[in-house]
Amino acid sequence: MEQQQISSYLLKSGIRPLQKRVKIMSYLVSKRNHPTVDMIYSDLIHEINGLSKTTIYNVLNLFVQSGVTLALNIEGNEIRYDADTSTHGHFKCKICTGVIDFRIKQEDLPKPALDGFRIDEHHYYLKGVCSFCANKIEA
Amino acid sequence: MEQQQISSYLLKSGIRPLQKRVKIMSYLVSKRNHPTVDMIYSDLIHEINGLSKTTIYNVLNLFVQSGVTLALNIEGNEIRYDADTSTHGHFKCKICTGVIDFRIKQEDLPKPALDGFRIDEHHYYLKGVCSFCANKIEA
């Protein structure tokens, strides 16, 4: 997706498409790597002169509040971010620490009987060992 | 469950049933409140003389590694613990911050096609507003 498309997407979502916001969203959309703030910082610091980590926190919090980004809490001490807000699950590998998406349909998720509850977010996480790391262990 | 039963349960799981371990497991099993370390600490400090927070971390990490307790990562900055290791989901209320269980059958969880992956843990979290808090907002 090009910067222009990102800009109009942000605008449509009620977010002023400032330069750094566009760059950060662009990073999330193109990399699709469920990054931590540190990962974003170390990748974008080369590209954006004088970028601050606080800015990344600010922008991501804005994105999450505006609903254009999901905050993933898979492992206790880190938040990962995902610009794909469609229904899908996440698998985290214990060995390589990578997070990958898997498709699930909204209607396939079990609907518990929670009368009178308002449900805003669904999170379905799996943890284990990915096929790549499993093969390495075998060998 | 009584201390005696807790002891033999821990023993069976390969954990020496030392006094503090039994008390902490007993707390988890009886309260079922998905506590943070702080919650456990402030509740048990009255009961166990000279209890240290580090001990709670130690014991809980042991419990998780031995598979008798689940570590829940629902919200980014806190880990909650659950001694119910059977398949079930969790709902966290944004307002009162409480976590409640809901029953789901293992076979109702969607099984993604992740060929060659070893899946160890399933986590299904919902977030929103519980019925109690929803009512208060209405009023």
Add this chain to the structure above:
DNA sequence: AATATAATTTGAAATGATTACAAAAATAAG
């Protein structure tokens, strides 16, 4: 274009949860 106003970014310090580590205490074994 110049100025005023508002929004954003920065960086340093504060916070909060968790871990590391070495000394002290408790437990088990000889």
Add this chain to the structure above:
DNA sequence: CTTATTTTTGTAATCATTTCAAATTATATT
């Protein structure tokens, strides 16, 4: 009872995130 091993403790370190005030940048108005 003595020694070896395991567990607990408390302090300090670490790591992610937030707070906050000052500096910068963007927007609106003249």
